[in-house]
Amino acid sequence: MTLLPIVARELRVAARKPGTFWLRLLVAFGVIVVVAWIFLVWQNQSQREVGRMIFGALAGGLMFYCVFAGVRTTADCLSEEKREGTLGLLFLTDLRGYDVVLGKLVANSLTVFYGVLAVLPVMAIPLLLGGVTVGEFGRVALVLVNTLFFSLSAGMLASALCQNQRAAIGLTMLLILLFAAGLPALGAWVAWKQNGAYPWPFLFASPVFSYYSAFDKMNPFGAAPGVAGCYWSVGTVHGLGWFFLALASGIVPRSWHDKVVSQGGWRGRIRAGLEGDAATRREYRTQLLDQNAFFWLASRPRWRVVWAWVPLALAAGAWGLGLYYVGSDWLNVGIYAATAFYLALTMKAWVGLEAGRRLIEDRKSGALELLLSTPLTVRDILRGQRLALQRQFLWPMLVLVGAGGLMLWAGASKGEFYGSDRPIWYWGWAAGLVRFGADVVALYWLGLWTGLTVRNAKHAFGAVVVPVLVLPWIAIAVVTTVINLLPDELRELRQIQNWNGWPLLLWFGFGILADIGFGFWARHKLLTEFRVMAAQRYQPKPSWWRRWFGKSGAQELF
Numbered sequence: 001m002t003l004l005p006i007v008a009r010e011l012r013v014a015a016r017k018p019g020t021f022w023l024r025l026l027v028a029f030g031v032i033v034v035v036a037w038i039f040l041v042w043q044n045q046s047q048r049e050v051g052r053m054i055f056g057a058l059a060g061g062l063m064f065y066c067v068f069a070g071v072r073t074t075a076d077c078l079s080e081e082k083r084e085g086t087l088g089l090l091f092l093t094d095l096r097g098y099d100v101v102l103g104k105l106v107a108n109s110l111t112v113f114y115g116v117l118a119v120l121p122v123m124a125i126p127l128l129l130g131g132v133t134v135g136e137f138g139r140v141a142l143v144l145v146n147t148l149f150f151s152l153s154a155g156m157l158a159s160a161l162c163q164n165q166r167a168a169i170g171l172t173m174l175l176i177l178l179f180a181a182g183l184p185a186l187g188a189w190v191a192w193k194q195n196g197a198y199p200w201p202f203l204f205a206s207p208v209f210s211y212y213s214a215f216d217k218m219n220p221f222g223a224a225p226g227v228a229g230c231y232w233s234v235g236t237v238h239g240l241g242w243f244f245l246a247l248a249s250g251i252v253p254r255s256w257h258d259k260v261v262s263q264g265g266w267r268g269r270i271r272a273g274l275e276g277d278a279a280t281r282r283e284y285r286t287q288l289l290d291q292n293a294f295f296w297l298a299s300r301p302r303w304r305v306v307w308a309w310v311p312l313a314l315a316a317g318a319w320g321l322g323l324y325y326v327g328s329d330w331l332n333v334g335i336y337a338a339t340a341f342y343l344a345l346t347m348k349a350w351v352g353l354e355a356g357r358r359l360i361e362d363r364k365s366g367a368l369e370l371l372l373s374t375p376l377t378v379r380d381i382l383r384g385q386r387l388a389l390q391r392q393f394l395w396p397m398l399v400l401v402g403a404g405g406l407m408l409w410a411g412a413s414k415g416e417f418y419g420s421d422r423p424i425w426y427w428g429w430a431a432g433l434v435r436f437g438a439d440v441v442a443l444y445w446l447g448l449w450t451g452l453t454v455r456n457a458k459h460a461f462g463a464v465v466v467p468v469l470v471l472p473w474i475a476i477a478v479v480t481t482v483i484n485l486l487p488d489e490l491r492e493l494r495q496i497q498n499w500n501g502w503p504l505l506l507w508f509g510f511g512i513l514a515d516i517g518f519g520f521w522a523r524h525k526l527l528t529e530f531r532v533m534a535a536q537r538y539q540p541k542p543s544w545w546r547r548w549f550g551k552s553g554a555q556e557l558f
Contacts, residue, residue, distance in 0.1 A: 006095070006103025014110045023111055027118040031058065035122060040481055051131020058123045059140050062116065063211050066148040067176060069112050070155030072458050075172040077108045078159035078252060080456075087252070097249035101156055105245070109152045116148055139214035139230055146234050146241075147207040151176060153241035153248075160248035160255060165457065166307075179205045179240065200229065204236040293376060294384025298358040299391060308396045311346045312403075315339060333414060333425070336407035340429075343400055344436050345469070351393055352443035352464035356451020358385060360460060363452060368534045378530045385448060397440075404429065424501055431508040438512055442468050442519035449522035452533040467518045472510035479506060 014020050038054050045053075078101075081087035087100075120141050126132040158171035187202025203209040213230035281302070288296035319339070322330040362368040371381065408429045412422065443464060450463045 006099055007106045010103060010107040010110065020111065020114060024114050024118040027115045028122060031119050031122045034058070035125060037477065037481060040485060047129045048131045051126030051129030053131075054129075055123060055126040055132045055137075055140075058119060059144070059211075062119055062123075062144055063147065066116065066144050067151055067180060067207060068173075069109075069148055070151035070153070070158075070176065071169055071172050072461070073112050074105060074108050074152045074155030075158055075169045076165045076456075076458065077104045078156070078248075079162050079165060079168045082163045082255070083165075097251075097253045098245075100252055101160070101245055101249045104159075105152060105156055109148075112152070113148065116144060120144075133216060135227075136214065136216045139227070140211070142234060143207070143210045143214045143230070146238050147210065150179075150207055150237045150241040150244075153244040157244040157248045157251075160251040175244075179237075180208045181206070184209065203229070204233045205240060206233065207237050209233050210237055292380060292384040292387055293374075294371070294381045295387040296384075297362075298385050298388035305392045308347075308350070308393050311343055311350075312396055312399060315343055331410065331414075333411040336411045337428075340404050340407055340432065343403075344432065347393070347397060347400060348436070348439045348443055348469065349461075349465050351389065351440055352447045352468070353457065353461050354389060354392065355385070355444050355447025356449070356454075356460055356464070357457055358388070359448060359451030360454065360457055363534060364455070372531055372534055378527065381530075382448065382526065386444070389444065401433065401436075404433070424504065427501065428504055431504060435508060435511050435515075438515040438519075439468055442515035442522075445519045445522040445526065449525050452526075452530065468514055472507065472514050475510045476503075476506045 034057070035054055038057065039050065042050050042053060078087065123141070124137060127134065127137055154175040155168075155172045158168045158175060162168040162171055183202050184206050187199050190202070191198045210230060210233040213227070213233060284302060285296060288299055319330075322335070359368065362371065372378075408426075412425060446468060447460070447464045450460045454460045454463055
């Protein structure tokens with residue numbers, strides 16, 4: 001009998017996939033481009049300083065990716081099998097819980113692991129520049145791989161416990177944040193209550209502490225023992241990962257059974273509180289169906305609108321803590337701008353993810369084709385989805401815009417501006433408001449189109465967010481780098497960057513161009529190829545050269 005048969009199979013399958021090799025190649029190429037860009041921008045700095053910048057940028061970005069890798073990769077792997085009713089088939093064989101859990105872990109995390117390994121050799125370049133010691137590089141690499149294992153294991157546990165995709169993703173986030181930030185915050189509270197030194201054992205379970213303590217002379221927690229604390233933390237985090245996997249292995253064989261949905265008990269009371277009694281639900285259903293049938297379908301369950309308020313509630317909590325601990329110093333233009341930027345970014349990304357979620361689920365189950373066989377037209381479906389998104393996000397967005405107006409007025413009345421800074425403050429908020437509306441519209445159309453072209457919501461998020469919210473920043477970096485590299489004969493053009501409004505103009509211009517380009521393209525595709533793409537799951541995917549030369553799957557069907 002083969003030990004861990006599912007793991008062995010997944011390793012053989014991954015070894016034969018061309019995508020495995022292309023992923024490592026493309027990730028390494030992208031990281032090399034980033035390193036080259038840092039060299040060009042800071043070419044006047046010493047080699048040691050450039051090495052530290054490269055190492056810090058790559059390690060920081062990779063750490064952020066590793067911490068939240070489980071949210072995207074493993075959080076829905078077992079729960080998806082439960083929803084489709086295929087998880088129980090595995091237990092008709094002699095497979096055990098750990099066989100399934102470890103097999104799913106390997107199947108869903110191999111590409112992520114290979115991508116991380118592709119970055120590590122490039123991170124060693126600062127060793128040649130003298131900016132990083134060998135021990136520091138080894139500790140950071142160890143922490144990154146260990147953090148990736150911890151995050152993936154947390155996702156496996158959440159996926160074993162939950163059946164709903166949102167619940168699994170939310171529980172994964174909660175587990176990661178509990179150990180990464182919750183326990184250190186609890187230690188700070190204990191030290192504050194006792195008016196003593198920080199109790200450093202609270203830090204050992206945090207992968208964030210593992211990361212910071214891995215650097216030479218960069219440990220911000222003075223109470224913890226230097227490098228020894230890093231190894232203690234790595235061991236603790238690693239043990240938590242195996243503990244999560246052990247719990248998932250024990251839960252999976254008992255969690256795949258279909259359970260009778262009880263109308264009573266605490267679950268029934270919670271549902272009644274969120275959605276109302278039977279008469280209220282019937283009235284709500286009738287009201288939505290009278291407007292648009294797909295509107296009712298996309299608005300289930302009724303309490304989904306509550307989640308759109310979560311970012312605003314968290315921001316309000318952060319502001320309350322800031323005012324409590326910092327006082328009036330918290331009220332400054334930097335905090336205003338950062339709050340508005342991150343809230344707007346979160347809301348836009350959420351809209352992009354939600355726009356195509358219903359289409360992904362219905363297309364995967366075959367319900368979308370059934371809908372298209374009814375009198376509903378494509379425009380009716382698109383209108384229903386728009387109404388559902390409007391119901392979910394309109395009021396939170398209005399509150400966000402109102403809060404932004406208050407922060408604009410409060411910042412302008414602080415008197416912290418000099419020269420042309422005050423007009424830039426006003427123009428920045430005006431540009432941000434226009435960009436917010438344009439981004440939401442573009443993300444709506446692109447999200448709908450992506451819902452017809454990807455297999456699951458995990459792939460949809462990157463396909464929607466990157467073109468609209470990430471590409472403009474890449475374009476800004478390219479333009480800025482080109483201007484910095486202009487010869488002295490074109491010194492007048494290089495002086496443009498000294499104008500305070502130059503970054504704002506680039507940010508607004510590239511963002512609007514991305515919104516117009518991707519938004520109109522996705523809208524055209526939806527209105528012309530919706531029915532064809534709805535049935536695309538039954539057709540073989542065309543080869544890349546046919547797609548490159550314009551022979552799409554939609555054309556090959558005729």
